[in-house]
Amino acid sequence: MSDTNSNSTVPETSHVPVVLIENVNPNVRNMEYAVRGPIVARAAEIDSEIKNGVKKPFAKVLPANIGDCHATGQTPITFIRQMQKERAKKRILAGCRGGSIGSYSGSPGVEVIRQDIAAYITKRDDVPSKSEDVILCTGASDGIKTILSMLMTGKTGNERAGIMIPVPQYPLYSATLTEYNAQPIRYFMNEENNWSLDISELRRAIEEAKSKCLPRAICVINPGNPTGQVLTRQNIEDVIKFAHDERLMILSDEVYQHNVYAKGSEFFSFKKVLMEMGAPYNRHELASFMSASKGFMGECGFRGGYFEVVNFHPAVKACLLKTISVKLCPPVAGQAVIDCVVNPPVLGDPSYDRFMKEKTHVLSQLKEKANLVTELFNSIEGIKCNTVQGAMYSFPQIFLPPKAIEAAKAKGQTPDSFYCFSLLEETGLCVVPGSGFGQKEGTYHFRMTILPPLEEIRINIVKLAYGSPRLSGNDLHLCTFINKWRSCDSYNIL
Amino acid sequence: MSDTNSNSTVPETSHVPVVLIENVNPNVRNMEYAVRGPIVARAAEIDSEIKNGVKKPFAKVLPANIGDCHATGQTPITFIRQMQKERAKKRILAGCRGGSIGSYSGSPGVEVIRQDIAAYITKRDDVPSKSEDVILCTGASDGIKTILSMLMTGKTGNERAGIMIPVPQYPLYSATLTEYNAQPIRYFMNEENNWSLDISELRRAIEEAKSKCLPRAICVINPGNPTGQVLTRQNIEDVIKFAHDERLMILSDEVYQHNVYAKGSEFFSFKKVLMEMGAPYNRHELASFMSASKGFMGECGFRGGYFEVVNFHPAVKACLLKTISVKLCPPVAGQAVIDCVVNPPVLGDPSYDRFMKEKTHVLSQLKEKANLVTELFNSIEGIKCNTVQGAMYSFPQIFLPPKAIEAAKAKGQTPDSFYCFSLLEETGLCVVPGSGFGQKEGTYHFRMTILPPLEEIRINIVKLAYGSPRLSGNDLHLCTFINKWRSCDSYNIL
Structure with missing residues (x-):
């Protein structure tokens, strides 16, 4: 083994690293x-x-x-873990190249899993979803970063991209906007009213931001992280109207859609509300995010997530698909876990009761x-x-x-x-x-x-x-x- | 189900999407x-x-x-797939929180796996490696993007970050530099000499680039993708000297380190050569990348990768760890696959022969x-x-x-x-x-x-x-x- 110290002829102090914290990407x-x-x-x-x-x-x-x-x-859900052994070997593996979970999938994910997700969304919302609008990702975080990166302008000053985010918010959003050098447009949740989302506050925030940046999107977390509120359907309608009036893409972080506890609270997806509002709102652009890490399954380590893009212009969607192709594909085992979440056992299946x-x-x-x-x-x-x-x-x-x-x-x-x-x-x-x-x-x-x-x-x-x-x-x-x-x-x- | 078309009162042509390809991040x-x-x-x-x-x-x-x-x-290696069932249940699972592969690991990866990787590198190079310098990632691509992002300057003109990349190169590099708005400094591999890497060409490339950007790093792919060459030890020494003289961090993409075929060709890691060169080179900064997707295992779908950071300044390394924490962790199943690669059966193990x-x-x-x-x-x-x-x-x-x-x-x-x-x-x-x-x-x-x-x-x-x-x-x-x-x-x- 080479003794690197004894070879050293240069005194310690003379060495200056190539990269110091001062010249790391600010x-x-x-x-x-x-x-x-x-x-x-x-x-x-x-x-x-x-x-x-x-x-x-x-x-x-x-x-x-x-x-x-x-x-x-929390004990892992048996069905999800068994699926790794049994169901994966049949339907999912048949959808993997070479019949192996060790092959790259298509960049937007394994085709049969995209279909299962679209079927799940369709059933959940009573509004059609198409598999070609479903994109798997490495946890929801990865998908959120991908969509946000598309919205950057690459410009400075008042043409810099502005993204509306709640305060308090899950810090993925603020960290990503810092990384992308975008302007966060912070709207405050109303703590006095159980962390509700007030449209007047959205208006205040965007009006104050317009001289500083070009507002491009609004991020909403529902159910809320860290605030735990569940938005009412009326509230969601109002957000959609606001986004439409202000020409903002909507990013709805709905990873806690299975986690609703309070009496009278109910989860409504932005997709469902937007579609049921009719024109012109049903053509508004929305990306909705989901994850296998939360809900009842909590399979965080598999890094399974997906998002649905709604009303994206075809050229923009093609650009999105090109962008994600550089990352090759999300982990296939995580995709298989997501499949279990959206395609659980049904009454009559041997595993249903458990x-x-x-x-x-x-x-x-x-x-x-x-x-x-x-x-x-x-x-x-x-x-x-x-x-x-x-x-x-x-x-x-x-x-x-x-x-x-x-x-x-x-x-x-x-x-x-x-x-x-x-x-x-x-x-x-x-x-x-x-x-x-x-x-x-x-x-x-x-x-x-x-x-x-x-x-x-x-x-x-x-x-x-x-x-x-x-x-x-x-x-x-x-x-x-x-x-x-x-x-x-x-x-x-x- | 809501019929969105019949609700529509706005004619098709009046709708203008919020995001058109023209205003996607250039x-x-x-x-x-x-x-x-x-x-x-x-x-x-x-x-x-x-x-x-x-x-x-x-x-x-x-x-x-x-x-x-x-x-x-290619048939999956039996040991890797069995490990998913057996060995994972013992050593790896003991290293996972709550004993579940469904928990997030630490952002740099499961601790025992980092240790196994460090032991593998130590043995491979006959030069010590420390587990705290080993960072797991979602395939090598993820790690490469992370290190490159740290080297950006956030500036334009001749202060824009310049990164040396080979031509031909695996297009992850060019795509990432485009995404980050960095200047690629292209050095041409010598096709006439079996795609060798000529130092004179590195010099030409960097001299021409200096008026346009701030050169910050050199990326080397060895064995080469797409060119399949294997660098000689002398060649690697020359690259290290060049990088040291020009104050460039080295990114060595060594994902094909198990894939050497030609008579007389041998894989030398940049880490080994750099350390064995002694001062001042043995203190130069290097990040070396490896993957479970290539080699003999080819477990692409698991998205397992790692990199070793060598001689990073502590503050820079702390910043790196902070950055990756936003992504939570790489897929734990992929980490387990990497563990099989670096910690394979040894003579005497029941699975050794197979x-x-x-x-x-x-x-x-x-x-x-x-x-x-x-x-x-x-x-x-x-x-x-x-x-x-x-x-x-x-x-x-x-x-x-x-x-x-x-x-x-x-x-x-x-x-x-x-x-x-x-x-x-x-x-x-x-x-x-x-x-x-x-x-x-x-x-x-x-x-x-x-x-x-x-x-x-x-x-x-x-x-x-x-x-x-x-x-x-x-x-x-x-x-x-x-x-x-x-x-x-x-x-x-x-």
């Missing part, structure tokens, strides 16, 4: 993605420390930072946790949480005492980051600061998934309510405000 | 990727025509356009085809083919008669596209025109994979040699020049 350098940010890195460190015998006031970190279902204990039982179990557990989380948070003084109507997240507002805000500033952290780091260190609960998703100036939040087992969620929120001895001490005064809630005496955790 | 619009270009689309049409009973002078299309092993008949037999069989078949293809092509008048030393492609030069060039121009096609379309229509052989990879002005080539079964390759090249009645007719005079080779009388194909 758009890449400025990207931020809090879901896997420094707090998650710290959580991993803490887990290592525990493994190495360092004593903590908790036995393990509870990851509630990312919508990663199986990682937090599938329905497992699906119902997962969704009812999530529903229970959605209710529990809202209720528990709202029983804590200093925390206010809207109803988790859908998706997998709660996004409570935290009211921090001035001393905590000062302490955060002194440490160079945002107050919510400071809060979440303390929460992690003291209780082991890993959540993401609201600043990673965007929030109104002067308000503080965090995003907590509702994925961990019910009892672990309950215990951790109780810990949060009581605070821990160190946190509630006189030094920081961070958690004294939440130390008043005393209704869970059965948990002897202090 | 960088996206200008991307080109010939490996899945119009000729492949036509091949799919022909296959449909045959299925629908249209008579053709051949029974089926022979896809030789893309390095898709299983699609063209694994070695299958691996040897695939590689020896490829070697035989590499030799056969070179030999057959060179026996045809009007075709000249360099030795296929490695990778999976031949890239023969075709000498077209002036009438064929005129006929192509009249059709608005490049002469090589015209030739390849004719070849497809007349013989069913689907290859990619050289213009999709770049070639010297006035020369014409095509890329043909060596993946189809040996006999099918032989038959198709014979067809090519004889031409077909229509092609060799008086109308086009396209193939008369190849109609002279008469040594394969045993194939009665005309």
